[in-house]
Amino acid sequence: MSPAENTAFITGGTGGVGRAVVARFLADGYRVAVPYRSESEWKALASAHEDAGRSGALRGMVADVTDESSVARAAAEAASTLGGIRVLAHIAGGYKGGVDVERMEARDVRGMIDLNLLSAFWAAKHVIPHAKRTGSGRLLFVSSRGAVEFSAGAAAYAASKAGLHGLVGTLARELRKDGVTANAILPSVIDTEANRVSMPKARFDDWVRPEQVAALLAFLASDAASAVSGALIPIYGRA
Numbered sequence: 001m002s003p004a005e006n007t008a009f010i011t012g013g014t015g016g017v018g019r020a021v022v023a024r025f026l027a028d029g030y031r032v033a034v035p036y037r038s039e040s041e042w043k044a045l046a047s048a049h050e051d052a053g054r055s056g057a058l059r060g061m062v063a064d065v066t067d068e069s070s071v072a073r074a075a076a077e078a079a080s081t082l083g084g085i086r087v088l089a090h091i092a093g094g095y096k097g098g099v100d101v102e103r104m105e106a107r108d109v110r111g112m113i114d115l116n117l118l119s120a121f122w123a124a125k126h127v128i129p130h131a132k133r134t135g136s137g138r139l140l141f142v143s144s145r146g147a148v149e150f151s152a153g154a155a156a157y158a159a160s161k162a163g164l165h166g167l168v169g170t171l172a173r174e175l176r177k178d179g180v181t182a183n184a185i186l187p188s189v190i191d192t193e194a195n196r197v198s199m200p201k202a203r204f205d206d207w208v209r210p211e212q213v214a215a216l217l218a219f220l221a222s223d224a225a226s227a228v229s230g231a232l233i234p235i236y237g238r239a
């Protein structure tokens with residue numbers, strides 16, 4: 001096994017979904033690097049995986065995913081401490097909505113595009129050289145059901161996530177001779193603490209669980225998925 005074989009760069013690894021993905025990849029034997037921006041969120045993640053921290057299987061580095069130079073530094077540090085990067089799981093992202101297009105300000109649109117779309121370009125750009133070196137790289141992105149089924153007041157979010165689909169399809173073409181695949185998953189509402197708090201009356205059982213999202217990403221990262229590239233995969237639970 002090459003040193004880079006089981007290595008993953010997981011953006012948003014401290015978040016509601018990211019924590020489950022980090023746990024799954026560590027359980028699958030990966031060495032994982034998490035670029036984070038909040039020290040307290042990183043400490044909470046690290047304390048849930050103390051053994052992995054001690055063995056060097058879990059590393060963290062401060063980064064702002066919307067800033068290219070910050071992402072470049074984080075990816076370089078991750079590759080040097082882990083011994084390479086085979087898998088990118090780009091989970092960092094977020095939702096801000098509730099404003100109709102007629103009343104939208106430039107900062108509303110730019111905020112969503114920077115966080116959900118530009119960040120994905122920078123993560124891909126700076127992981128690709130490492131992923132190519134492994135001959136079995138995986139570029140995984142988290143889009144949303146909201147990118148293909150629209151709601152009023154969510155145009156900036158929908159457009160920013162739909163933009164990912166163009167990125168993924170293009171990456172699949174550009175990298176098909178390099179053994180590197182690119183795929184996006186489209187979750188419906190995920191059963192995170194934050195969603196339970198903001199939608200207390202919803203039927204939580206209908207929501208997709210973070211562990212199910214993690215399992216799909218783990219599959220896409222595996223050898224079994226080597227022929228899957230350019231896919232946009234819905235993961236809606238019962239919603």
Ligand SMILES: NC(=O)c1ccc[n+]([C@@H]2O[C@H](COP(=O)([O-])OP(=O)(O)OC[C@H]3O[C@@H](n4cnc5c(N)ncnc54)[C@H](OP(=O)(O)O)[C@@H]3O)[C@@H](O)[C@H]2O)c1
Nearest residue numbers: 012014015016017038064065091092093094144187189190
């Ligand atoms: N939750 C859902 O129902 C749902 C549904 C469909 C798609 N998604 C997508 O799934 C992904 C994860 O969602 P989630 O529910 O886990 O969200 P979350 O709990 O808010 O986690 C987002 C993660 O991204 C990080 N992040 C945000 N901005 C960043 C920045 N500028 N630089 C570095 N890191 C940054 C956050 O770090 P901090 O801790 O510092 O904020 C956090 O670790 C997102 O892309 C989201 O759009 C979520």
